[in-house]
Amino acid sequence: MVHSFKRILLAAGVLALGVGAAGAATLDDVKARGALNCGVSQGLPGFSNPDDKGNWTGLDVDFCRAIAAAIFNDASKVKYSPLSAKDRFTALQSGAIDVLSRNTTWTMSRDTTLGFNFVGVMYYDGQGFMVRKSLNLKSVNELNGASICVQTGTTNELNVGDYFRTNNLKYELIAFATIDETIKAYDSGRCDAFTSDQSQLYAVRLKLTNASDHVVLPEVISKEPLGPVVRHGDDQWFDLVKWSYFALVDAEELGVNSKNVDQMVSSPNPEIKRLLGSDGKFGEAIGLPVDWVARMVKQVGNYGEIFDRNLGPNTPLAIDRGLNKLWNKGGLQYGMPVR
Amino acid sequence: MTDARWSEPAPTRRWSWTDPALRSAVIQIALAIALIWMAWSFFANAQANLARQGIASGFGFLDNSAGFGITQTLIPYSESMSYGRAFLVGLLNTLLVAALGIVLATIIGFLVGVARLSKNVVIKALASAYVEVTRNLPPLFQILFWYLAVLSTMPSPRQSWSFGLQPMFNAFAGWASGIGLTPLSDMLAALAGDVSAPGVFINNRGLVVPRPVFEADFSIIFWIFVAGIAAAFLLARWARRRQERTGQQFPSFWAGLALVAVPPTIAGFLLGWPLSFETPVLRGFNFVGGIRVIPEFVALLVALAIYTAGFIAEIVRAGILAVSKGQTEAAYSLGLRSGPTLRLVVIPQAMRVIVPPLTSQYLNLTKNSTLGVAVGYPDLFAIFAGTTLNQTGQAIEIIALTMAVYLVISILTSALMGWYNKRVALVER
Numbered sequence A: 001m002v003h004s005f006k007r008i009l010l011a012a013g014v015l016a017l018g019v020g021a022a023g024a025a026t027l028d029d030v031k032a033r034g035a036l037n038c039g040v041s042q043g044l045p046g047f048s049n050p051d052d053k054g055n056w057t058g059l060d061v062d063f064c065r066a067i068a069a070a071i072f073n074d075a076s077k078v079k080y081s082p083l084s085a086k087d088r089f090t091a092l093q094s095g096a097i098d099v100l101s102r103n104t105t106w107t108m109s110r111d112t113t114l115g116f117n118f119v120g121v122m123y124y125d126g127q128g129f130m131v132r133k134s135l136n137l138k139s140v141n142e143l144n145g146a147s148i149c150v151q152t153g154t155t156n157e158l159n160v161g162d163y164f165r166t167n168n169l170k171y172e173l174i175a176f177a178t179i180d181e182t183i184k185a186y187d188s189g190r191c192d193a194f195t196s197d198q199s200q201l202y203a204v205r206l207k208l209t210n211a212s213d214h215v216v217l218p219e220v221i222s223k224e225p226l227g228p229v230v231r232h233g234d235d236q237w238f239d240l241v242k243w244s245y246f247a248l249v250d251a252e253e254l255g256v257n258s259k260n261v262d263q264m265v266s267s268p269n270p271e272i273k274r275l276l277g278s279d280g281k282f283g284e285a286i287g288l289p290v291d292w293v294a295r296m297v298k299q300v301g302n303y304g305e306i307f308d309r310n311l312g313p314n315t316p317l318a319i320d321r322g323l324n325k326l327w328n329k330g331g332l333q334y335g336m337p338v339r
Numbered sequence B: 001m002t003d004a005r006w007s008e009p010a011p012t013r014r015w016s017w018t019d020p021a022l023r024s025a026v027i028q029i030a031l032a033i034a035l036i037w038m039a040w041s042f043f044a045n046a047q048a049n050l051a052r053q054g055i056a057s058g059f060g061f062l063d064n065s066a067g068f069g070i071t072q073t074l075i076p077y078s079e080s081m082s083y084g085r086a087f088l089v090g091l092l093n094t095l096l097v098a099a100l101g102i103v104l105a106t107i108i109g110f111l112v113g114v115a116r117l118s119k120n121v122v123i124k125a126l127a128s129a130y131v132e133v134t135r136n137l138p139p140l141f142q143i144l145f146w147y148l149a150v151l152s153t154m155p156s157p158r159q160s161w162s163f164g165l166q167p168m169f170n171a172f173a174g175w176a177s178g179i180g181l182t183p184l185s186d187m188l189a190a191l192a193g194d195v196s197a198p199g200v201f202i203n204n205r206g207l208v209v210p211r212p213v214f215e216a217d218f219s220i221i222f223w224i225f226v227a228g229i230a231a232a233f234l235l236a237r238w239a240r241r242r243q244e245r246t247g248q249q250f251p252s253f254w255a256g257l258a259l260v261a262v263p264p265t266i267a268g269f270l271l272g273w274p275l276s277f278e279t280p281v282l283r284g285f286n287f288v289g290g291i292r293v294i295p296e297f298v299a300l301l302v303a304l305a306i307y308t309a310g311f312i313a314e315i316v317r318a319g320i321l322a323v324s325k326g327q328t329e330a331a332y333s334l335g336l337r338s339g340p341t342l343r344l345v346v347i348p349q350a351m352r353v354i355v356p357p358l359t360s361q362y363l364n365l366t367k368n369s370t371l372g373v374a375v376g377y378p379d380l381f382a383i384f385a386g387t388t389l390n391q392t393g394q395a396i397e398i399i400a401l402t403m404a405v406y407l408v409i410s411i412l413t414s415a416l417m418g419w420y421n422k423r424v425a426l427v428e429r
């Protein structure tokens, strides 16, 4: 669209003229600005979505709020940039945002040639398909010859090609620029199936005219490890964002949560002491005060609390934690030790 | 004209700011140096920035495989082909929608423009309403309207609206035999036999029509057709020359039409009509076989044509009004009837006013075709500046290439219209 074209053009210009934040100390810029610039989606319930009062909510949003809490001791000091799948990388490359926290799949090309570093996996996901119940389908393999709606600029767009080709299935892929256009086209019957990461299928289903008319097929055709991304070239900032994520997971593992964090500061457990800053000065290594984790957990909660608040059983999405359980509970979430 | 000073025996020229020639030369050289320096630092800076962030650069990515599927491809394409190929697919899709859009917008625009000058109040009001509505709604809105509003009223493939070709051909055959054209009637009946199933379907996946399958002998008919066109041109030229010489008229239009249409038809009949149709059939989710026009294309084409036609109508109206009434009166007093007056006197003069602004409308239409990304039309902008840019992250190369392409299309359009404008411009004898 003309609008996004201007944005890309601007970003390309910024890259060329070098007025972007590239290479500079991102943390200093963030502090001077007084707010974290965080790239999120344009509206995906549970991950990043404005509520009816216009406040951003969701798992990806809470991660940015946690970073803001660590830096400013104020989780509200975040400026959100809603980005379509297609525009998100240009925004990060050009320095328009400090961190991209927008259900972005960690892939090798994004981690290398695009000039980014992934800090970890906030959510282990995989690609799935949603179809109308009335079609009575049991499997993706019955979709031979189907029209499939997808959002452009996603890994999903590529995985469909791989999967259908390897299984000798024919398909027609219609790629739209934004999530709303994709949903409308599927809703109006242009496509037989809607494909995206499974978690997002459930979120998208809530936006359809009649959610209960649609089902998600059982197959998962790809690995979609979703995580926050920063630019190459600023190791301190990379460390800060990466350890913010580990600390949130560690806090859950050690039983530190938003309700007990004040008492936990005086816990005798050496791991908790290091995490909450009553022993050692770990925060200073990433340019933050020693109580950085306490600030995050107090204002935003630990990983488990963040997950439950946005995706847990009491939310409209009610997604099972599955792979996103802690490593010692049968999942894959594993925070590196603070020591 | 040469500057008088240069022809005088030159006094020794001394450097002075008051010398306009020297001054302008110095300024121009300085400006050129500044521009080159700016372009160079732009380039060097970009290189340094990309290197520091570890972002890939260069055009090597064009050879990598694209990996994504495209709905509408005018040339063979599959996911395993390169980004370069995807670029070509997108470019052709852009050219297709722009070219057809320009033709449609011009036709609608001329009709509405003339209708606005009609003496019939109803026609005039309708034309005015058309112009006001289409000019004042944003093009993106119109594209989404045609896509979503129209699409949602279409049935699913299983409930497609179908239009039989067979009954249509049979009806024409009956009509032909009714007026005594037995060969034509036989031919149509044979064609009707070829298309066994109903052929044209409309549903929310688009418009599906039978695909003509040409057999080897068909090329004979094709070349006879081409020869017919050439002959019609020669005939028209001869008729014009003769009229200039002798004043005698010749019905060259009808004769030309006959030259183009009749010989291929006779040849087709003699060769047993070496043409058959592959009819689309519903299999699984969608139709297999035939040619399918996707709704994304239709929505974009219709919206662009209708939107731009609103502006063209105004240009046409202005052009016609710019020709003074005296011209018409003079033509009448020379004894010309109203048809030739319009054709030979008014329109040629109006065209001079119409063509230059018409060019800008054509350029606008081409650029507006990038809005197709909103409805999933795979044009150059969506495929290359969208998907490819996202996957490779090479914003500078891709944006530069995309801008270059649109620039070239625009310059070519302008050049073509400039050439046409020269032809219609006032030739002073």
Ligand SMILES: N[C@@H](CCC(=O)N[C@@H](CS)C(=O)NCC(=O)O)C(=O)O
Pocket (backbone or CB within 6 Å): A040, A041, A042, A043, A044, A083, A084, A085, A103, A104, A105, A106, A151, A153, A154, A155, A156, A178, A179, A196, A197, A200, A201, A204, A224, A226
């Ligand atoms: N994880 C995939 C897909 C991410 C993605 O953008 N998914 C879409 C499909 S539902 C989405 O979240 N759109 C929300 C938006 O554009 O605002 C990727 O990183 O490429």
